[in-house]
Structures are given as structure tokens and as C-alpha cells.
Amino acid sequence: MSIFSPVKSLLSAALAASVLLGAAQAQTVLRVSAIPDEAPTELQRKFKPLGEYLERKVGMRVEFTPVTDYAASVEALINRKVDMVWFGGFTFVQAKERSKNQITPLVQRAEDEKFxxxxxxxxxxxxxxxxxxxxxxxxxxxxxxxxxxxxxxxxxxxxxxxxxxxxxxxxxxxxxxxxxxxxxxxxxxxxxxxxxxxxxxxxxxxxxxxxxxxxxTPGYYDYNWSVRSDMPAELRKKISDAFLALDPSRPEDKVILDLQRASKFIPTKAENYATIEAAAHNAGLLKK
Missing domain, CATH: 3.40.190.10 (Periplasmic binding protein-like II)
Structure with a gap:
């Protein structure tokens, strides 16, 4: 055996530990963004109580990262700059297509069923x-x-x-x-x-x-909170459960729901946005 073998083994073990530590550290922060459909200061104001609530429920630090435009929100999620995004129906469809169906919508407001x-x-x-x-x-x-x-x-x-x-x-x-x-x-x-x-x-x-x-206009499905499909199932469930647990009968929850202009959050699925996808193709805004 080479005299360098123990050293190599130690270096390999240290490298592996470093990689694992980095991964663990990465999982301590949930990075969140939203399409900039209102002024940046308003988006920050609306998200602050929700972010604090998610920190308690998910057990991770939650950071809100603003983006400059709608396209940037799509790219941020696909390129792993953020972990979860508040999308409109069309931006969800764009993200779903850009990622080759690797984006999962988790929850929507009840109001988004007939927006x-x-x-x-x-x-x-x-x-x-x-x-x-x-x-x-x-x-x-x-x-x-x-x-x-x-x-x-x-x-x-x-x-x-x-x-x-x-x-x-x-x-x-x-x-x-x-x-x-x-x-x-x-x-x-x-x-x-x-x-x-x-x-x-x-x-x-x-x-x-x-x-x-x-x-x-008549009603249609719209906004949702989406994550990448490779997010660990346990974390995905914690996030979904946190949103679904918001109860307007509790004053502290009502503050959050009111800021989100929601009566409550409900589960959603990709199939709900098929009409928007068809409308985007018909309008020439989404290429086949």
C-alpha cells in the first residue's frame, strides 16, 4: 500500500463531509420569490408575515428574493436561484414548459379557481x-x-x-x-x-x-405557489401543510390571508392550467 493512501482517504472523507455539510447548510434556507405584478415595496410588505409564518412551520429561515420581471421569476426557479415562486397561471405554464415539466404547483388561493x-x-x-x-x-x-x-x-x-x-x-x-x-x-x-x-x-x-x-372577463384558474419537482417530498409537504393550515378564524392567520387577498389556500395541480396553456398557444404567446 502506498504511504499516501491514508492521506488520500482522509482527504476524500474530508471532501465528502464538506459536500454533505454544504448540502445541509443549503437546506437551512427556503428562498422564495414572486412575479413582480405590483410595486416591490408592496410585494415585500405582503410577504413579510407569511415568510415569518413559514419559518415557524417549516423550521427553516425564509428569504424573499425580488426579481426584476416575470421572465426572471421563471429563470430563477429553473436555475435553482430560488426554491419556490408565486406564479401567475401563464408564468407557471412558461416555467413548466421551460423546465420540461419539472415544476410542480403546490397550492392556490380559493379565489384562483375563478379568477x-x-x-x-x-x-x-x-x-x-x-x-x-x-x-x-x-x-x-x-x-x-x-x-x-x-x-x-x-x-x-x-x-x-x-x-x-x-x-x-x-x-x-x-x-x-x-x-x-x-x-x-x-x-x-x-x-x-x-x-x-x-x-x-x-x-x-x-x-x-x-x-x-x-x-x-369570465373566470379562469390563475395564481399558484410552485416549486421544482425535485424538492424533497418531506419539505414539499411541510410547505403545503403550512399554507393549508391557515385559518381565517385565527386573528394572526387572518392578517396573512388578508395580505394575500385570500379566504384560504387549497391544493392545486398542473392540469388546472390547461386552459391558460391553450390560450397562450392560441394567442401566439407560447410556441409549440
Whole structure:
């Protein structure tokens, strides 16, 4: 036996221990992100109590990592920069396709079973979708389900091609920015998430007598919390159980649910988003 064999064995053992220690340390932090469908400060405010709750339930430090745009949220999860993301239905579909079906949706709000978009305006001449012909319209982010994909799908269903039949379309980047663009007269109309609209009205940040809803879409599946499919089953279950245990009858849980604009969380599955996937293909926003 070579005199170096014991040294090699010791080095190999030390290296293996180092790798195992690194893996164990990596598992002590749950890195979370969300599509930037509202202002960064608002996303941080909404997540803080939820993050603290998940830390207690999962037994790991929880870190929120903001991203610059919707596409970045997809890439962050696929490339292991984060472990869990709050996706819209369309961004989930994009992540699922980009990862070759290696993304698993865990839970959604009960409200996400029948989510809706609203079209808003300040113009007295706009009262139905057909009145948008020749007008200017703002969507939210190009990758937004409720701020672009589904509003576009319902426009197409009404035989209105936004790119050909409207004077101009714009992308504000976020739902609250769409409201600001309409209220400020930058565009004739806008399309956004009904939940954000109702929140802004409730907080008196928009006057519904001036900026009004003229069309509300039918319901569709939307947001969910997703993880990579290779996340350990035990951790995945802990996270799901934590969300499902939130109870609005407990004051501390109600604070979290209210910030998430949720009555409760329920399990979800990839099949729920088949309609969104089909709409994305039909609108030319997802390549086959």
C-alpha cells in the first residue's frame, strides 16, 4: 500500500463531509420569490408575515428574493436561484414548459379557481370591448396572466385583434401601473387583475366614479405557489401543510390571508392550467 493512501482517504472523507455539510447548510434556507405584478415595496410588505409564518412551520429561515420581471421569476426557479415562486397561471405554464415539466404547483388561493380580469377606462365613449377599436390600451406585464394573456384571449374571442384593431397597445409592467396609466390619461383603457383593482378601490387609491370597469372577463384558474419537482417530498409537504393550515378564524392567520387577498389556500395541480396553456398557444404567446 502506498504511504499516501491514508492521506488520500482522509482527504476524500474530508471532501465528502464538506459536500454533505454544504448540502445541509443549503437546506437551512427556503428562498422564495414572486412575479413582480405590483410595486416591490408592496410585494415585500405582503410577504413579510407569511415568510415569518413559514419559518415557524417549516423550521427553516425564509428569504424573499425580488426579481426584476416575470421572465426572471421563471429563470430563477429553473436555475435553482430560488426554491419556490408565486406564479401567475401563464408564468407557471412558461416555467413548466421551460423546465420540461419539472415544476410542480403546490397550492392556490380559493379565489384562483375563478379568477377574473377587468377592463377599465375614464372615457364615456368606451362601454364594451368593441368600443376599443381605434383606441389605446395598456396591458400589465407581457407575461401576466390576468394583465395580458387572458384579456388578450377575450379580445380575440370578441373578434378584436389588439395588434391590428387598436390604435396602440402598451405594457405598464404591473397592475397598479396600468391603473395609474388610465387615470393619468396616458391610455384610453387598461386591463388588469380584478383583485388588485378591488384592493386599490378599497384603499381609496382610485376613484371608481372616474376610473370605471366596463368589462369583466369570465373566470379562469390563475395564481399558484410552485416549486421544482425535485424538492424533497418531506419539505414539499411541510410547505403545503403550512399554507393549508391557515385559518381565517385565527386573528394572526387572518392578517396573512388578508395580505394575500385570500379566504384560504387549497391544493392545486398542473392540469388546472390547461386552459391558460391553450390560450397562450392560441394567442401566439407560447410556441409549440
Amino acid at each position: 377574473k380580469s377587468v377592463f377599465i377606462t375614464t372615457s364615456k365613449d368606451i362601454n364594451k370591448l368593441d368600443d376599443l377599436r381605434g383606441k389605446t390600451l395598456s396591458f400589465g406585464s407581457e407575461s401576466s396572466t390576468s394583465g395580458h394573456l387572458m384579456p388578450r384571449a377575450y379580445l380575440l374571442a370578441a373578434k378584436i385583434d389588439p395588434d391590428a384593431d387598436l390604435k396602440r397597445i402598451a405594457f405598464s409592467g404591473a397592475h397598479d401601473a396600468t391603473v395609474a396609466a388610465v387615470a393619468g390619461g396616458k391610455v384610453d383603457a387598461g386591463a388588469l387583475n380584478i383583485s388588485v383593482w378591488e384592493k386599490l378601490v378599497a384603499e381609496k387609491k382610485v376613484n371608481p366614479a372616474v376610473v370605471r370597469v366596463f368589462y369583466t
